[in-house]
Amino acid sequence: MPTFKIAVLPGDGVGIEVVAEGCRVLRASARRERDLQLAFRSFGWGSAYYRKHGRMMPAGALDTLREFDAIYLGAVGDPGVPDHVTLHGMLFPIRRDFDQYVNLRPAYLFPGAPTPLRDKAPGSIDMLVVRENTEGEYADVGGRLARGGRAAVAVQANVFTWEGTERVVRYAFEAARKRRRHLTSVTKSNALAHSMVFWDEVVRCVAREYPDVTTRSMLVDAACMNVVRKPEDFDVVVASNLFGDILTDLSAAIVGGMGLAPAANLNPSRQYPSMFEPVHGSAPDIAGKGIVNPIAAILTGAMMLDFLGARRAAGRIRKAVGAVLAAGATRTPDLGGASRTREVTEAVLGAL
Numbered sequence: 001m002p003t004f005k006i007a008v009l010p011g012d013g014v015g016i017e018v019v020a021e022g023c024r025v026l027r028a029s030a031r032r033e034r035d036l037q038l039a040f041r042s043f044g045w046g047s048a049y050y051r052k053h054g055r056m057m058p059a060g061a062l063d064t065l066r067e068f069d070a071i072y073l074g075a076v077g078d079p080g081v082p083d084h085v086t087l088h089g090m091l092f093p094i095r096r097d098f099d100q101y102v103n104l105r106p107a108y109l110f111p112g113a114p115t116p117l118r119d120k121a122p123g124s125i126d127m128l129v130v131r132e133n134t135e136g137e138y139a140d141v142g143g144r145l146a147r148g149g150r151a152a153v154a155v156q157a158n159v160f161t162w163e164g165t166e167r168v169v170r171y172a173f174e175a176a177r178k179r180r181r182h183l184t185s186v187t188k189s190n191a192l193a194h195s196m197v198f199w200d201e202v203v204r205c206v207a208r209e210y211p212d213v214t215t216r217s218m219l220v221d222a223a224c225m226n227v228v229r230k231p232e233d234f235d236v237v238v239a240s241n242l243f244g245d246i247l248t249d250l251s252a253a254i255v256g257g258m259g260l261a262p263a264a265n266l267n268p269s270r271q272y273p274s275m276f277e278p279v280h281g282s283a284p285d286i287a288g289k290g291i292v293n294p295i296a297a298i299l300t301g302a303m304m305l306d307f308l309g310a311r312r313a314a315g316r317i318r319k320a321v322g323a324v325l326a327a328g329a330t331r332t333p334d335l336g337g338a339s340r341t342r343e344v345t346e347a348v349l350g351a352l
Contacts, residue, residue, distance in 0.1 A: 003037035004308050007068040007273070011046040012086075013282030015074020017290070018297035021345040022072065025320075026301045028349050029313045036310050041068075047078035047086060056089030062097050065273060070304050073277035074297070079284050088140065096134050098272035100265035101164065102171050103131035103241075104303070105248040105279065107231075112325040113256035114335060117228065125255055127227075127234040128179065130172040131244025133265055135164045136195075138241040158195045160240075165202040171268060172238035173210045182214045182235035183207075186223045186243050199240060220246070227251055252279065256325075259293030259334045262300035264307065276304040290340045293332040295321055298348060320351035 008023065010016040023040055030036045043064075045057035056076070058064075065071060071094065076086045094100070107129065109115055111122035139159035146152050169185070176183040185203045189196035200217060207215045218226070220243045226233065227250050239247055252261035258280035265275040278296035286292055298321060305314035324330055330347040331337025339347075 003039050004069040006040045007065050007071045008040050008042040009073045011074040011076045012078050013284045013287035014292040015282050017292050018294045019074035021294035022297035022301045025298045033313050047081045068273050070273050071275040075282040077282040095265050100267050101134045102266040103133035104264040105129045107251035107255045109255045110322050110325045112328050117254055125231045129237045129248050132168040132241050135159045136241035160195050160198050169203050169206045172236050176213045176236040180235040184237045185217045186220050186239035188220050259296050261296050262303050264303045276300045291333050292341050293334050294341050294345050320348045323351040324348050
């Protein structure tokens with residue numbers, strides 16, 4: 001019986017709350033499987049650690065995490081710590097050092113999930129956004145000159161490599177081949193004549209190896225419009241770091257909001273651990289009130305089980321979440337209800 005070692009990083013704000021609930025569901029799911037064992041170890045890194053030690057995590061943190069099969073992250077961010085400190089001090093080093101070059105964000109409209117779009121049936125929105133996760137617009141290349149006053153200059157460079165672009169595009173094509181065989185590449189090559197033209201060239205090159213997948217290229221502004229106008233036209237979407245980041249918040253909004261949005265940072269080679277995190281952030285305005293929606297973290301846990309090969313357990317979790325949403329009796333305030341975080345988890349556990 002395999003035992004998967006899971007590093008738990010609750011992080012900040014509501015992350016601490018949702019990860020605790022997600023772990024409850026993961027443990028319950030594992031108990032129902034004869035061939036699945038999960039061993040959790042929690043680490044108190046994040047903004048509170050930063051206030052004490054001047055850094056988001058200890059010097060040997062990455063060496064410690066390297067020994068785990070997966071990382072389960074709550075959220076990182078605190079009003080008292082600048083966002084660039086939290087991101088560059090914790091999330092970005094984990095993603096880059098562990099070569100988690102695929103950011104995977106599904107958007108599925110569950111029965112009973114509220115959507116701001118009219119006349120969209122459950123299941124009609126079912127897209128998978130594959131976002132490049134280690135380079136592109138978020139590459140830490142640039143600097144400031146003449147820092148003071150009106151003479152200040154800031155330079156932020158985008159970095160696109162053939163290898164980095166090709167591997168994430170290829171991952172997206174493989175995902176499309178397992179789904180509805182349709183891939184949309186999001187670009188902006190009319191305005192970004194170097195980076196995005198380069199991106200388009202790589203997509204066309206890889207596409208020749210997948211004649212069974214219908215491929216289209218769409219400018220990012222048109223993609224944002226069409227995700228709202230006709231989301232059922234999208235299957236797998238592949239995008240650069242920045243464009244993927246923007247599109248996934250939009251896709252989450254049309255399937256019920258950030259409280260239902262799971263995500264994964266994958267190292268497909270499995271040379272290093274992958275990291276799984278809900279995308280809603282630390283939400284300091286509601287932290288500690290016991291009303292945060294735990295479903296995104298629960299679905300994120302299911303993504304983690306899928307990646308580890310425990311697909312039956314992952315499927316049971318998603319089915320349980322679907323049953324709770326369809327019933328509509330237990331909902332946190334973000335979904336228009338009055339239930340508390342723990343009550344939602346109890347409903348999911350009951351549905352399991």
